[in-house]
Amino acid sequence: MTSSTHPGLDGGPVYLDHNATTPVDPRVVEAMLPYLTDRFGNPSSAHAYSTGPRAALARARRQVAGLIGARAGEIVFAGSGSEADNLAVRGAVLAAGADRPHVVTQVTEHPAVLETCRALQRWHGVEVTCLPVDGDGLVDPAALAAALTERTVLVSVMAANNETGALQPVADLARTARARGALFHCDAAQAAGKIPLDVDELGVDLLTVVGHKMYAPKGVAALYVREGVALEPLVHGGGQERGLRAGTENVALAVALGTAAELAARELAAGGHDRVRELRDRLHTRLTEALPGRVHLNGPAEHRLPNTLNVSIDGTLGPELLAAVPEVAAATGSACHSGDPAPSPVLRAMGLDDARARSALRLSLGRWTTPADVDTAARLLTAAAAGTA
Structure with missing residues (x-):
């Protein structure tokens, strides 16, 4: 049975970077x-x-x-x-x-x-x-x-x-x-x-x-x-x-x-991916409701991993937004050299313009992500994004 918490996550930032690496079970x-x-x-x-x-x-x-x-x-x-x-x-x-x-x-x-x-x-x-x-x-x-x-x-x-x-x-x-x-x-x-x-x-x-x-x-x-x-x-x-x-x-x-x-x-087999999908969609909903008209999904709405949410927020730069919210550990999906965030080659290949690609956040959930984690991350990210509009 999966424990409700992981010792490596206790007391740390909300971890939304599971596509980079996962905590060892x-x-x-x-x-x-x-x-x-x-x-x-x-x-x-x-x-x-x-x-x-x-x-x-x-x-x-x-x-x-x-x-x-x-x-x-x-x-x-x-x-x-x-x-x-x-x-x-x-x-x-x-x-x-x-x-x-x-x-x-x-x-x-x-x-x-x-x-x-x-x-x-x-x-x-x-x-x-x-x-x-x-x-x-x-x-x-x-x-x-x-x-x-x-x-x-x-x-x-x-x-x-x-x-x-x-x-x-x-x-x-x-x-x-x-x-x-x-x-x-x-x-x-x-x-x-x-x-x-x-x-x-x-x-x-x-x-x-x-x-x-x-x-x-x-x-x-x-x-x-x-x-x-x-x-x-x-x-x-x-x-x-x-x-x-x-x-x-x-x-x-x-x-x-x-x-x-x-x-x-x-x-x-127990439907764990459905639980994560529900949390992912909850996070997306929280962001879009708090920042109406500014949050844009990157990638397919349906045919994607249940744990992955990639969104661009108008009026922001992804790396700067994450730097302003150290309580959330996430990624942008783009390289950053000498303080200049390069647009993600993946998003550019999809036809997104530089502004949208530079404002992207990759939020990837995992086995120990909770509803409280999602709500905390949404609150912190939207507060920071609201200050940059």
Whole structure:
């Protein structure tokens, strides 16, 4: 059962930055601790000290697989979402062995995918197509169909945008890609644990899950690799993780990710995402009622993560507004260099002008967010925004 409070949040600002990272669930800490102390054995060894860690690693693999409808043998543990994305994109392209291979992604994709594509472009002559998005930040499956060629080996489109929560039509996109013989990779870092996901229903070949986005520690992730899909490893060595990621496994972190996945699956089954959605909408309502005509939703109203609210408030600058309200920990989704807040590339790609992009706030809720948190945040933000009108 989820505790009503988290020790890391007690007495601190209202935490509305769960898309950046989540507090580690105490139940996850409890599960992983023995593998940092007594159960220290190498799971690849053949003696009694290895039995427990080896069994724990297998169980963690089953737990992660269970969250996304996969088989345990299709789960490869990694050290971060960026590593998993690199393994998926670089691994699929190099394993394809194609002459002048072609990759398709989208302009608002995570840098772990975009920068990997650019590296492949520089060093391996890979052709890369970045699809545009519409005003809601969504890719049109027809645009993907038009971009595919006989040389397309991979399409990579995220499940949910980290800034707006926009949910891409992954099943349609994957169906389009695979009909033309291309593999489909989905970075589900933001979506896994927040909405139900099933790799077979989505039709994806590769899918990234990230621990610290779902109440596990930083430094652990997993890549779903559909059985039969060939990848070139990033790290060569002793053959761990089906030969795709050499190095002695970090059992403690794998256990943490597995436990977090099981807890997330239980919470989804119990409707926990509906509770968070109600709080998100309550926050939106409080803001719009207090600042009539000034609050504008960025991204789709319906097809987005249940925990994510991205709004622009007329007459404000996002970073300045958050700086004026230290009692609320949130984000703008844009980079800030030398005091000059750059417009979010995601919002600009959606066609928003600089003023609206610069005034954006990303407010992302989580497992321990309460109605009182939402009401406090709304009151403080609207008071600060009212002073800048």
